[in-house]
Amino acid sequence: MTEYRITELAEVSGISVRNIRVYQDRGLLPPPEVRGRTGWYTEDHLVRLNLISRLLERGYTFATISELLIAASHGMKVEHVLRDKPRGGRLRNFKRVANITLTELRRTFNASDRAINLSQKLGLLAKEGPQFVVRNPELLEGAETLVKGGIEIEKLLDHWIRVEADLSDVARSFVSMITDKYFDENLFEMSEKSALELAELIQTVRPMAHDIVETAFAKALDLEISRAIGEANKLYDGGGDNDGE
Template sequence: MAEYRINDLAEASGVSVRNIRVYQDRGLLPPPTIRGRAGWYSDQHLVRLNLISRMLERGYTFATISELLHAAHHGMRVEQILRGSPKGGRFRNFKRAATITIAELKKTLNASDRSIALSQKLGLLAKDGTHYAIRNPELLEGAEVLVKAGVDLEFLLDRWVRVQDDLEDVASSFVSIITDKYFDENLPDLGEAGVSEMADLIQTVRPMAHEIVETTFRRALDEQISQAIGRAATYFDATTGDDEPDSTTPNSSGDQPDPGYETTDIGTLNTDTGR
């Protein structure tokens, strides 16, 4: 995979260095990989720049391009974009090239030097002079809510790193569905047509993989939430059980007494109090 310094990327894409920086500030172009004091761009950046240029030529605004690129990255469809309603969280109200100071990070997120470094590694923040550019306001807002609830930020970010590593394996397994078909002893003779066919198939796999991962994770997350609430309900029942009548003991008429509870799969729900 080719690598570019920013001047080389500008020459290859026909986009000025200034505009490349503008696209980064507006969240349209991912930041480069930093090694030492140098920023290195990849072929993916070049492809993204070419796509942005074509969309601008067609009259799309920066806001629209940002939404469409985000949707494409996550394998979303147009109707999924339109279904969402605009949100006005504190961080989302920042201008697109929003920045935050170390003092603000420590105040709002109780951030340490390590958590700030992890946030940069994960693409949540990017160094911008003496400030940090906010790359994902939605995630930053969610992190703030959790921190206020007592969740340690480093614990959250460490879990994110672990998930990222796991998902890299998942992504590799999906791509290998196609590459295993082509990467064999015949690879040197694949030719331009074969490479094009392989690339098209990989692009076909992309939205399918997103849908599989999203659906599977949503189902697994719902199951884990139900189990967690069920355990909490069990503990609640155990602590209040001595004060409740024994609903398994028949009354004098032979019928079961009505304790005023509605049985659910996660415990008991008091229909009078809503608890």
């Protein structure tokens, strides 16, 4: 079997030495076999690198790639990773019982009447008798984690409403690609060929737009996290310099 030093692996794969080490640190790429003071990589490492590259190009995050690779190593299929699955959290049990009481909302989330109304408006909760149906238990559990971290639930919901408004503009821009081309005609007089093209475009635009928005948001979020950490480091370093004077 062909073996490579890390520089040779970088050359044949087209992936930098730095990124190869990043993938190793993140557990995506198995470590090389070390003989003496040299690490040796095999064709299996090259295949894995090519797979990681393709998944990254398609917009998958490191976390998702890791889950997919672990699943594959256990003989699982992709849908086992991507489909919803119950996990051990308390609120995830609501996926079965599908309800939560007003008392639990007050105690767990410190939820005000306004927060509860916003949750209903956003479709997170639906009133059913004396209780509330939980529409998305995973989101609700994520909200609980933020509340425990000191984030007010109303602030989170207000951000959600802002995002919905922004995404309406994004959705409108995608839809306009179709409407600008086809909707200047009378739909009832559209030819069969045009109608089929329109149907195909509508089927295509939804997953495509979803992937574009998800990829762009993940990139923007990473940049904002890096920027925030950089700003915090500047403040910390500045404070350290002042302390030393």
